[in-house]
Amino acid sequence: MEKIIPIFPLKLVIFPQSYYPLHIFEKRYKKMINKCIDEKSGFGIVSLLKDDLSQVGTYVIIDKVVKTYLTGEMDIVVKGVRRFFILSHEIHPDGYYVATVKDYKDSPGEADIILIEEMEIKFENLIDKINYKLEDNFWENYKNTKLKSFKVAEKSGLTLEQQQLLLSLRHETARISFLIDHFEKLDSMLNENTALKQIIIGDGYIN
Numbered sequence: 223m224e225k226i227i228p229i230f231p232l233k234l235v236i237f238p239q240s241y242y243p244l245h246i247f248e249k250r251y252k253k254m255i256n257k258c259i260d261e262k263s264g265f266g267i268v269s270l271l272k273d274d275l276s277q278v279g280t281y282v283i284i285d286k287v288v289k290t291y292l293t294g295e296m297d298i299v300v301k302g303v304r305r306f307f308i309l310s311h312e313i314h315p316d317g318y319y320v321a322t323v324k325d326y327k328d329s330p331g332e333a334d335i336i337l338i339e340e341m342e343i344k345f346e347n348l349i350d351k352i353n354y355k356l357e358d359n360f361w362e363n364y365k366n367t368k369l370k371s372f373k374v375a376e377k378s379g380l381t382l383e384q385q386q387l388l389l390s391l392r393h394e395t396a397r398i399s400f401l402i403d404h405f406e407k408l409d410s411m412l413n414e415n416t417a418l419k420q421i422i423i424g425d426g427y428i429n
Contacts, residue, residue: 229266235385236280236302237372247295250317278390333394344405371397
């Protein structure tokens with residue numbers, strides 16, 4: 223079913239069920255967020271790749287307003303809900319984008335259990351290798367989520383382009399295979415480039 227939603231283009235990918243902090247400071251987006259708060263509705267986050275809007279984004283809801291400022295700026299935490307595909311977009315009179323979207327769902331079929339286990343092992347080995355301890359909340363959320371690839375992707379050191387590609391894949395097995403291949407490549411790179419550790423640690427998602 224098609225619907226019209228406000229969208230927020232960012233150099234960022236939000237995965238379904240992920241939590242992410244945002245600082246809202248532009249006038250047009252302060253208006254957009256306040257409208258969402260008043261209407262108890264959400265908005266879409268779409269990544270900007272080379273200044274182009276990606277076609278697949280994530281609808282988010284405002285999980286909490288952490289802080290408001292005298293300037294009208296605010297710190298919020300959003301939660302990813304579901305993916306969508308942009309059919310068209312235009313500028314709202316208040317200056318932000320609105321888009322006509324439709325749901326973007328996975329293809330039918332369960333994930334390969336063996337591949338899930340392989341992904342978990344490679345992910346845990348990577349985390350151990352950089353001496354990074356994930357909070358218990360991360361593992362609890364990982365245990366309870368159905369689409370485990372998205373949770374693992376939060377702390378996998380993916381580039382923006384890789385995150386967007388993963389978001390666009392339409393089967394859990396395909397996403398898991400993508401992450402396994404990524405971990406294998408990243409493991410050899412970590413031997414040569416310790417700066418990659420900071421990329422993983424600084425991915426920004428809230429556990």
